[in-house]
Amino acid sequence: EATRAALDAIAAKEDAVHSFVTVDEEGAMKRAAEVQKLIDDGTLTGPLAGVPVAIKDNMCTKGMLTTCSSKILYNFIPTYTAEAVLNLEKAGAVILGKTNMDEFAMGSTTETSAFGETKNPWNTEHVPGGSSGGSCAAVAAEECFYALGSDTGGSIRQPSAFCGVTGIKPTYGTVSRYGLIAYGSSLDQIGPVAKDVTDCATILETITSYDKKDSTSIQREETDFTSALVDDVKGMKIGIPRDYFGEGLDAEVKDAILAAAKKLEEKGAIVEEFDLSLVEYAIPAYYVIADAEASSNLARFDGVKYGYRTKDYEGLHNMYKKSRSEGFGAEVKRRIMLGSFVLSSGYYDAYYLKALRTKALIKQAFDKAFAKYDVILGPAAPTTAPKLGESLSDPLKMYLGDIYTVSVNLAGLPGISLPCGIDSKGLPIGMQLIGDCFKEKNIIRAAYAFE
Ligand code: GLN
Numbered sequence: 001e002a003t004r005a006a007l008d009a010i011a012a013k014e015d016a017v018h019s020f021v022t023v024d025e026e027g028a029m030k031r032a033a034e035v036q037k038l039i040d041d042g043t044l045t046g047p048l049a050g051v052p053v054a055i056k057d058n059m060c061t062k063g064m065l066t067t068c069s070s071k072i073l074y075n076f077i078p079t080y081t082a083e084a085v086l087n088l089e090k091a092g093a094v095i096l097g098k099t100n101m102d103e104f105a106m107g108s109t110t111e112t113s114a115f116g117e118t119k120n121p122w123n124t125e126h127v128p129g130g131s132s133g134g135s136c137a138a139v140a141a142e143e144c145f146y147a148l149g150s151d152t153g154g155s156i157r158q159p160s161a162f163c164g165v166t167g168i169k170p171t172y173g174t175v176s177r178y179g180l181i182a183y184g185s186s187l188d189q190i191g192p193v194a195k196d197v198t199d200c201a202t203i204l205e206t207i208t209s210y211d212k213k214d215s216t217s218i219q220r221e222e223t224d225f226t227s228a229l230v231d232d233v234k235g236m237k238i239g240i241p242r243d244y245f246g247e248g249l250d251a252e253v254k255d256a257i258l259a260a261a262k263k264l265e266e267k268g269a270i271v272e273e274f275d276l277s278l279v280e281y282a283i284p285a286y287y288v289i290a291d292a293e294a295s296s297n298l299a300r301f302d303g304v305k306y307g308y309r310t311k312d313y314e315g316l317h318n319m320y321k322k323s324r325s326e327g328f329g330a331e332v333k334r335r336i337m338l339g340s341f342v343l344s345s346g347y348y349d350a351y352y353l354k355a356l357r358t359k360a361l362i363k364q365a366f367d368k369a370f371a372k373y374d375v376i377l378g379p380a381a382p383t384t385a386p387k388l389g390e391s392l393s394d395p396l397k398m399y400l401g402d403i404y405t406v407s408v409n410l411a412g413l414p415g416i417s418l419p420c421g422i423d424s425k426g427l428p429i430g431m432q433l434i435g436d437c438f439k440e441k442n443i444i445r446a447a448y449a450f451e
Pocket of ligand 1: 106
């Protein structure tokens with residue numbers, strides 16, 4: 001019944017929202033019937049058994065199209081399933097289909113998809129955010145009960161804020177990246193998108209696992225994230241970075257975040273302002289590192305092994321060139337060129353190495369903050385969702401919108417984005433809680449108490 005209801009919602013809303021690249025109605029109904037049998041005979045228990053889920057289209061799903069919303073992977077059907085998705089399947093999840101995203105997760109609006117943009121369910125003239133815009137819109141439009149997204153520089157947290165849903169980017173290494181098509185490998189993490197903190201904690205608990213197939217996977221000691229769902233923040237120390245409230249922050253977003261801080265204070269938390277420092281260096285460092293890694297990761301799409309191959313060509317090199325030129329979109333090409341440039345000899349030290357040093361300093365600034373505070377509270381994005389088309393013409397402006405999210409990935413920290421108000425345009429406002437490495441429970445506890 002749950003799967004049928006989700007598929008009916010998809011049928012009713014997809015024309016307006018376009019959250020999905022692929023909907024597997026037949027497969028989902030078949031799987032739902034199988035899971036129902038296992039539930040009935042008592043083999044399958046647990047909170048996610050039989051619950052339908054939508055998966056971002058950069059996670060491999062065996063036998064199901066996985067495109068990264070790119071023409072270059074328009075026909076790619078993986079022979080294996082991503083570890084995080086396997087973990088969900090073991091818990092009895094029913095996969096409804098794959099959600100739309102910015103091409104190769106590069107973007108903040110889901111407009112760079114080769115298969116058309118996703119629209120914000122709150123107001124279809126606005127973007128849902130990105131790059132996990134399809135996952136967040138699907139949850140907001142109630143086309144699924146929850147979704148998986150990926151976050152390299154904010155791609156779970158920012159669209160969650162724009163769509164009025166809750167999303168977690170876990171500590172780097174918590175969720176296996178096996179089967180996640182790589183963008184910036186040292187930054188990428190998979191995480192849950194859902195209606196509330198309880199659901200997110202439950203899903204995160206399920207997808208967390210140590211995986212030998214991911215060399216950066218970590219054997220975590222405490223993964224009982226749901227144990228932090230206690231309505232109690234007494235004595236919790238919350239830091240608010242003054243540097244997050246400068247120029248560029250929308251006044252209504254600012255007010256909503258400060259009101260959230262007040263609410264947590266009233267519930268017994270100790271709230272204090274502090275100087276985080278180095279905030280202005282996060283975006284340049286992130287875009288150098290993410291694009292450098294992307295330029296290397298995307299070298300594998302060459303028209304030989306899988307995906308799109310150009311029709312007419314003369315020789316191998318011309319085939320590579322034409323396949324890549326025709327297969328990748330403008331934003332992806334921009335990133336490959338930027339990434340190749342910063343890694344090229346003569347510029348490596350000036351850009352890439354400098355960015356790595358900046359990353360280390362940013363981590364140190366957070367370490368200093370977490371010596372004093374349990375969590376950091378701030379906005380998830382400087383504004384609410386912009387109108388469709390506004391960001392495409394000015395990529396630099398779009399990059400600047402990532403100011404509050406990218407440093408969390410550079411430092412490997414966990415972050416949660418959750419709704420904290422609605423602006424005068426009727427669009428949701430999101431707040432972000434950042435924790436120290438491995439301290440998901442702190443952000444879950446604070447978020448749950450706020451909610
Ligand atoms: N907007 C950022 C970018 O374009 C973040 C994307 C992401 O987290 N995948 O790189």
